Amino acid sequence: MNRTPFSKKTRIVVIGTGAVGSTTAYTLLLRGRMDELVLIDANAEKAKGDALDMNHGMPFLGNTDVWAGTYEDCRDADIVIITAGAAQKPGESRIDLLKRNAAILESITDEVLKYNKDGILLVASNPVDVMSYLTWRKSGWPARRVIGSGTLLDSARFRYLIGQELQVDPRSVHAHIVGEHGDSELPLWSLSNIAGGQLSLNEEKKAEIFANTRDAAYQIIEAKGATYYAIALALDRICTAILRSEAAVLNVSTLLKDYHGISDVYLGVPCVVDRTGVREVLGLQITEEERQRLQASADKLKGVIASIGL
Ligand SMILES: NC(=O)C1=CN([C@@H]2O[C@H](COP(=O)(O)OP(=O)(O)OC[C@H]3O[C@@H](n4cnc5c(N)ncnc54)[C@H](O)[C@@H]3O)[C@@H](O)[C@H]2O)C=CC1
Numbered sequence: 001m002n003r004t005p006f007s008k009k010t011r012i013v014v015i016g017t018g019a020v021g022s023t024t025a026y027t028l029l030l031r032g033r034m035d036e037l038v039l040i041d042a043n044a045e046k047a048k049g050d051a052l053d054m055n056h057g058m059p060f061l062g063n064t065d066v067w068a069g070t071y072e073d074c075r076d077a078d079i080v081i082i083t084a085g086a087a088q089k090p091g092e093s094r095i096d097l098l099k100r101n102a103a104i105l106e107s108i109t110d111e112v113l114k115y116n117k118d119g120i121l122l123v124a125s126n127p128v129d130v131m132s133y134l135t136w137r138k139s140g141w142p143a144r145r146v147i148g149s150g151t152l153l154d155s156a157r158f159r160y161l162i163g164q165e166l167q168v169d170p171r172s173v174h175a176h177i178v179g180e181h182g183d184s185e186l187p188l189w190s191l192s193n194i195a196g197g198q199l200s201l202n203e204e205k206k207a208e209i210f211a212n213t214r215d216a217a218y219q220i221i222e223a224k225g226a227t228y229y230a231i232a233l234a235l236d237r238i239c240t241a242i243l244r245s246e247a248a249v250l251n252v253s254t255l256l257k258d259y260h261g262i263s264d265v266y267l268g269v270p271c272v273v274d275r276t277g278v279r280e281v282l283g284l285q286i287t288e289e290e291r292q293r294l295q296a297s298a299d300k301l302k303g304v305i306a307s308i309g310l
């Protein structure tokens, strides 16, 4: 971002400076996305250590104020990213984190709301669609300003795997994963293309690519205990779309209102993201089979939402 003496400084607050939060903060810092970066964690020493560590890199970067803060620092935040809470252990699903993280997200939302009324809340804590819905309900904010990272990461994994298979740069692969960021997500093969042309993949290969996309987090957590690099880049992408008001189309999690007949649930779908948050949910022409799978994903999450009394 350009810093001018007359404009308000841009501020991003990251709540939860564990693996995802600290990697996200570092990614935002390296890319010079904001003037001020505030780190908050229940473990205040961890946030303090991260801030010190990042500040010692300033001679190589410059121009960003980084500090370990308190919720009062949310007052001037443009974006508050929530990555706090329990993470999956090997073999656990995202839904297994539900009760632990619902309590954490509720208390964090209460604190943020004391100081911030018009920023954007960007949720990554899992299960992210349910945590985003909970945060939205708790906040009373317009849904456009409470955004979940959704299936942006899954879509990136999907595009990468398709690109690998077809030997094409993943940035040139247009392909979407929608629905839950989790086990009920689905690929929109009917809309996937490279330069408008159909993908030359047989059914067996498609099934393999989708399974590796859906199960990627399990594979990484089994191998090294957590995932954080790609989600950090995905969160950076969303922040950039907001701060630069890009109107970028990103598969974030948002409140659906009669979307292929689905309402009152947060799901990952292609959305136009700009300075106001989710400006628009894009209508898609999907097949009947895809619609039914999207409905099943929504039904699953509605059951989860109901199980925590929302
Ligand atoms: N949306 C997505 O695509 C992804 C989501 N995740 C999710 O992100 C979350 C964080 O994962 P990791 O960073 O790996 O976990 P972690 O255990 O490394 O870090 C969690 C941090 O949250 C802090 N924390 C806990 N309760 C807090 C509270 N009430 N207030 C402030 N801070 C609090 C902890 O002290 C810790 O530093 C998990 O729920 C994980 O499942 C992880 C990867 C991708």
Ligand SMILES: CC(=O)C(=O)O
Residues within 6 Å of the ligand: 088, 094, 126, 153, 216, 217, 227, 231
């Ligand atoms: C952990 C998680 O949600 C992911 O890497 O997709």
